Amino acid sequence: MAAIDPLVRELSQIVGPDAVLYRREDLIAYECDGYTVRKQPPRAVVFPSCTAEVSAVVKHLHERHIPFIPRGAGTGLSGGAIPLGGEVIISLVRMKRLLHVDYENRLAVVEPGFVNLKLTNAVAAKGYYYAPDPSSQYACTIGGNVAENAGGAHCLKYGVTTNHVLGLEVVLADGEIVEIGGVPDTPGYDLLGLLTGSEGTLGIVTKITVRILKNPEGKKTVLAYFDSVEEASRAVSDIVAAGIVPAALEMMDKTAIEGVEAGNYPVGHPKGLEALLLIEVDGISAGIDDQIARIVEVCQNRNVSEVKVAASEEERARWWANRKTAFPAMGAISPDYLVQDGVIPRSRLPEVLEKISRISARSGLRIANVFHAGDGNLHPLILFDARIPGETERAVQVGSEVLKACADAGGSITGEHGVGIEKKEEMRYIFTDEEIAAQIGIRDVFNPQNLLNPDKLFPKPGRCAEMRTAPGEAR
């Protein structure tokens, strides 16, 4: 048996022997996150239980130039928590307390390992909730949400994580602890906004203050079935053009519907549908019926085959369970799937969906579309079979082509899943070398030795970028 890595002993002295994993069999679970196409074990995994321990671990690693990766529940879909060679994973799952709720000021303070849905559950009795609701909210942590600037189905009206984070305690790359934000518009550059969504490359979040919202007085949910993807897409634009801001506006295409109906939460959608829309409106009850009437009218103008309003909370919950488990449900119709996360201007839905279906036909891989139509955030699920040689690579290639189509339509390569390792090269679809270099210039301020989650987010530097950042002063 190989000798134990001396680093493991050193880390054990900081966090205790029961808070370090290093045996090969224990590291397997940390070879990847929700992006499973690439796997590599970390050097070790440490589980600090407080900010001081995070800081001490980081200091130790920093002094020895050992790279490290912060990790929450590992539900990320872009490989942001996957080691690429010799990193120590700092898992925040033991820091999972809800520290404080202040209903008067509508905020909650949590540790990074606190699970997203638990926050809503904790404040539900008083009629409050935490708005960002990624589909993995039953498992994902708020620390991870901050790192990825996570979204969710209800972000159309209420915004993504960055719109709800009020303050952060952060351990920087050298172990220093800083508290930023806390009150609105704190003088100085908006470090809070910069850190949110930085995918663990600028600091490790150890305490988070978030906004909590009062539950809306009323809520109604509509399900609309269409015989044509194009008509459904046009209905999406029409709803927005009618001056309605739905809380959520979700779409599934034929293949996605086939998947969810074969999964654990079938609704009993009619057979042969081309597309469905799940539309939710919330707010002051007195105004909701008018909005629902408008939505129904818009759908009818777009030749909806059936449109219905959820008759009960149970029915509404069933529709949402069906939608929110769409990704795993694909397992029922395909051995493997890869989820993509492109964004387009919603007015260009029909043409981009058409392009995606051509990419699918050309590649021979089926693509299921289930997505946040209201904000143009597509989630094409590329179905493949990893046992067939070459098919995984083909799926990855198809994903990249889909993102190119989104970028060409004036969109983005990721709406909520992050760049991670998956979409590093695709950053070039939307940013010039110079723009990427400008972002790396900011990373170097926070993470000058590139020890914090190295080799994520940015493509290998282009020649031109290297040249342009080098006036010697930028570092």
Added chain:
Amino acid sequence: MAAMAITKAITVGKIRPAAEPLHVLGNHGAYEVFPETEEEIAAVLQAAHAHSLSVIPMGGGTKRGWGGTLEKADILLCLSSCRGIVEYSPGDMTVTVKAGTTIREIAEQLAVHGQMLPLDPFWPDAATIGGVVAANDSGPKRLRYGSARDHVIGLRVVYPDGRVIRTGGKVVKNVAGYDMSKLFIGSMGTLGVMSEITLKLRPVPPCQSLLLLAFPNADFPAIRSFVLAVLDSTMEPVSLELLSPALHQAMNGRDGYALAIALEDGEKAVRYQEEWLIAHAPPGTEIRSWRQEEAAHWWSRFYRMFPSGVSPADRQAAEMALKIGSRNLDVLELVKTCHDLGERHGLAVEGHGGLGHGISRVYVKGDPARFAAYLQEVRTAAEERGGYAVVQHASLAVRRQLDVWGRPPAGFSLMQGVKRAIDPRQVCSPNRFVGGI
């Protein structure tokens, strides 16, 4: 030297020695330059960078008295000619505008399609979107709609060396790379010059009303419990702004503290909320209400109460404005403290603050020699509650006598690092921001 460098960068007709050699608010320039395109902005900055000249960007000039101790930079970069809508897609509810476009002009163009920019900064007739975003200005309606950081989805920024860097994008949801736009929002022109700004929009609500609840007895416990009841209810007020007695007097000729509650929604929802608020108001409350255009008119008067760089010259020098940030409910106590301190210091103080969003503002008139002592006490009161107070408007002479930004915030060394990374030669708005950035 400076003149030669700039004349090579931009057509002679777009550059002139400053019409007035000095300005009471400072933040002036030896030369005034009027670029009309992004290429011209870039050319000017490139020349400035090459020759280590200083540049202060300016839109409508409403925030000229905000920060900075410079009498003048080498160049005052006037962006008022960089105006207009670049791209507007009503179906996507996004708009891209040039930085020098006024808030009013944007509002008028969007209204044609029943949409709006959900920002209500001060002096919308003169304030430009570039200035509003650079200063992160906002109004009472941020309670419901949020502030610039919630609406800006992408920027084109001319870096201090003339490079054009895009941040974000043109879609409403986007996490590709760092959220670089956030760095420039509220950066006070110290990191470059924004040339184009892309924003998320909202539909214009079909119905709006304003309830003004006046509390002649200044019964603070009663006001507090009413506000808490509103915040804990399912009502969705767009503003919940506390007005100090002097501001209430100036706006409506009545005495005592008041709450300005805006409601914007469908008609049924607005009426229902009006009824709820009236039914739950504390006994003895005097209630007035305005609807539609009348409500809009009240707000447009409100947005002009603020001393600014477009106020008459005598007001510019004799008035000071403070911005205070705190926890939401602390606004109640802080607005009262500002009022009480005004009486003690012999200064006329009009104040207001958002219960539910945590930003308060105070307008101070009187002997400028007393401003520093007043600021110090307000700042202490804010800091005791974990907040801050900064000077949003004052003459250069006053700014030089007091500390505009207060002590450097947490993470200040990172901010200095950001400045060094983007503007190593300190071309853009040197010394205008917190801690001398």
